[in-house]
Each structure stands twice: as C-alpha cells, then as structure tokens.
Amino acid sequence: MPELPEVESVRRQLTPQLTGRRIADVWWDAHPHARLSDLDLAVGRRIERIVRRGKFLLCTLDPTDDGDTLELVLHLGMTGSFSIRPTEPTPTGLATTDHVRVRFDLDDGRTLRFADPRRFGRASVIPAGDYVDRIPTLATLGPEPLSSAFDPAAFAAALAATSAPVKAKLLDQRLVAGVGNIYADEALWRARIHPASRRVGRVRAGRLHQAIVEVLTAAVEREGTTFRDYQMVNGESGRYAAFLDAYGQGDRPCRRCGEPMRRTVIAQRGTTYCPRCQR
DNA sequence: CCTGGTGCCTGGGTGC
DNA sequence: TGCACCCAGGCACCAG
Structure with a gap:
C-alpha cells in the first residue's frame, strides 16, 4: 500500500538511477485490464527529471523531434514495485512469473522493471501536464502535505x-x-x-x-x-x-x-x- | 455536487 | 491435503 512516504522513498532511489538515461526499448503486458497506455511513445526519450505528486511519480521526458513534450506517469497502486537490473541479453518479453508488467530497457545496459501482482498500478505516457483529460485524479489532486501549499x-x-x-x-x-x-x-x-x-x-x-x-x-x-x-x-x-x-x-x-x-x-x-x- | 457502494486483481490466510 | 471462500485497498465508475 504505497502512500506518500513510500512513493517519495521510491522517487529518491529512482532519481539518481534514471535521470539523464534514454529509454531504448519498452515491453509491456497486453492484459485487458492492465492500466498501461501509450508506453511505446517513451521509446527514444530521455528522462529529464522525476517529481512526485501525491502517490504519483511524474517523469518528464525530453522533447520529441516534433517538439512535443511527453510525461511518463507512474502509480504503484497496491502492490507495484520497481527494480533495476542488467538488461537481459536476449529479450524474451516479460517475466510474468514474478508479475513484471513493464520493462523499460535503458541506454546503459540496465532495465527498469515495474512489477505489480494485483495490477492496480498504472503507467501511461501523456502530453506533459494533460491531466484533466488523461488522469482526472491527478488534475484534482489536493495540496502536497509537506509543502507550504498545505494551508x-x-x-x-x-x-x-x-x-x-x-x-x-x-x-x-x-x-x-x-x-x-x-x-x-x-x-x-x-x-x-x-x-x-x-x-x-x-x-x-x-x-x-x-x-x-x-x-x-x-x-x-x-x-x-x-x-x-x-x-x-x-x-x-x-x-x-x-x-x-x-x-x-x-x-x-x-x-x-x-x-x-x-x-x-x-x-x-x-x-x-x-x-x-x-x- | 455529494455520498456510498461495487468492481477491478491476485496472493495469502482461514475454515471445513 | 485440498478446496472454497474471503480479505487486503487505490482508484474508476455508477446510482440515488
């Protein structure tokens, strides 16, 4: 049950590992109930920074050749977790036995794996900041409790x-x-x-x-x-x-x-x- | 709009 | 030992 402190801890661990890395390839689960969308749009993009809003992780990606700025939105749901390990030399898709739902192969020979046994988590690539249409919960999210915005x-x-x-x-x-x-x-x-x-x-x-x-x-x-x-x-x-x-x-x-x-x-x-x- | 209820999903625990 | 059942809960969705 990752809440703010858990997601913040994950953010602090991911940031030095992922900032500046380019996403070389993405594999993801085609399960009908998987809350995963448009992850192919992340291929070729560089992760510029990672911020947390509530229980969401927002990864800003570098602009595309067309000048579009995209954002990778991650939510751990109930049982989501990340791990980083060397990219498997022969890509065979997803290791479903350990509930890996998404694989982000990076440009440095490592892979970010998103595992989520109960599939309550989400991962989506959206136009940066387009929360109202894509992620309403994020659009109506209240103030950050550990900031001065929490009045x-x-x-x-x-x-x-x-x-x-x-x-x-x-x-x-x-x-x-x-x-x-x-x-x-x-x-x-x-x-x-x-x-x-x-x-x-x-x-x-x-x-x-x-x-x-x-x-x-x-x-x-x-x-x-x-x-x-x-x-x-x-x-x-x-x-x-x-x-x-x-x-x-x-x-x-x-x-x-x-x-x-x-x-x-x-x-x-x-x-x-x-x-x-x-x- | 507000509120409460249900469903999604799967591993682990319980009771028979 | 096996099996049916129930529970955990973040969020989307729906009905009143």
Missing part, C-alpha cells in the same frame, strides 16, 4: 464543507494529496479524532493538519512502512512499521491511554482507532 485554514474549510466521515475525506486525495489507509489512521490517532466523525471544527482541523505533517515527515525519514507488499527499488523494507500507533494495532492496547484498540470499517476500509481517546 491549515484552507484544510479546515475543506473539512467543514462536506459531511462524509473524516477518514473518507483523508483518503479522497482532493483535500490533501498522498494520504492512504495507513497514514489516515495514524494521523487521526495522533490528532485524537474519531475516524467516523462527520464534523471537524477548526481546533480539531488544526490538530489533524499538524498530525498529518508530523506523521508523514516521520515516515519519510524512515523510508515508509512495509506491512505487506511494499518494497523499495533496492528491495529493502521501510522502517516506519515499528512506529505505527494505530494501523494494524487492532489487537493491542492504545499506546496513549491503554484502552484496547478497536477495528471497524469506515469508507469501505479497515480502520483501527482508540475508542477512548479518539472521540
């Missing part, structure tokens, strides 16, 4: 504007970008807000804003959380799992008050919270 007053106003459970709003990506199930539970625990709460006033919104920033900052420092599937480009695990206070702690006492943590379902997502100190 407490605007966040409070957005929380007050609608009546869905606060956890659903955190998962929505339009109020704030990059928060998924793990860090939603963590931030709500830290802010002492019940995940099903439909009314979050200014004071609690301020606490939640601060909790989101703190939790994501701490998780980025630990290179994210490895709970099940996520791993980094180098195959290592994120180290934040040992610091989780809420997510996956359904059988433990609350680390703040000792009350047994409770597990429920909110917004169709498994949700763990403390019934005593999250009101």
